Amino acid sequence: MASSSSYEKYDIRKRNPNPKSCVLLVIDMQNYFSTIAKPILPSITTTIDLCRRASIPIIFTRHCHKSPADYGMLGEWWNNDLVFDGTPEAELMPELRRLPSEEVVEKNTYSAFRATDLEDRLKEIGVEEVIVTGVMTNLCCETTAREAFVRGFRVFFSTDATATSSLELHEATLMNIAYGFAYLVDCKKLKNALSSVANS
Template sequence: MASSYKKYQIRHRNPNPKTSVLLVIDVQNHFSTIAKPILQPLTSTIHTCRRASIPVIFTRHRHKSPADYGMLGEWWHNDLILDGTPESELMPELPRREDDVVVEKNTYSGFRGTGLEERLKAMGVEEVIVTGVMTNLCCETTAREAFVRGFRVFFSTDATATADEELQQATVKNLAYGFAYLVDCQSLQQCL
């Protein structure tokens, strides 16, 4: 995988543990088939960030009623994640703690209508490390929104996943080109 995006990965920087947060996007039962292959690097990334005292925030995508479907209702009308269903719950394999924040969302962005930006600013966060699923939808949208809102973005290449390798590669290339520093669980272990 690395060779396909290396030409776009021309910027290098390490996250600052004092001003970073780890975002774990939508690792829910609904996406378990996609998420299971990245559980090891994702778990490693979570543990690495915790050891470096980097807060971990999880997001959970769910819909409470047709009023909050928006365009997703048109696009994914047969595949919406309904609140209160087992599919809407975070995967039990995640190393979550009782006091971990879970941001509830109903669109691709972790920022849209969630209070995430205000929470991060109140915490003194300047940088976000993005992990989770799906790379080309919720992870990418959240990363791009973080960038345009003034946060430095680090995007994981091995703790993100989607349904198709071409989509994974396209997102990583786009983000490396214009929005995010690329990281993986090994590089984070070495620099944090």
């Protein structure tokens, strides 16, 4: 989604994910966000396919609200324009072709770690690294990436399999994330990294 010129000066740390200790997080690729999400579907599905072939576990998140008790500040911030559980908008986009064995974590705020069992689940399966993809770059993806970092996970953040409402916001997050929280990757880098591991 972004040209590299805006954030490349911050993208100075280089590392490849370890398929034996990482997981792919696919954040909130739901019908509600389809306008933002559709342009990155090719990159998302490519990333998912690469991770499946490398036997990297994939966890999807689904943002939804069940009652006013779980709105928190989001209700005030977005004037109750929220994603409600049980509606078609709350469902994952069918184009993702999620497998029945792939987990879905439900959340009701920006972070996939807050008030969920995600951290316990990752530790249970020996995960030390997360690859963050999905929507929105500057809200749920960024918050999840930052929280993963402070909880001790190594973070890889996709530049082409994340999206938000504007290029300006997308690139601002990539600058911040590269500066302090995550290694930046894209489909090409991920493919090369996973291929080199498979061939070693």
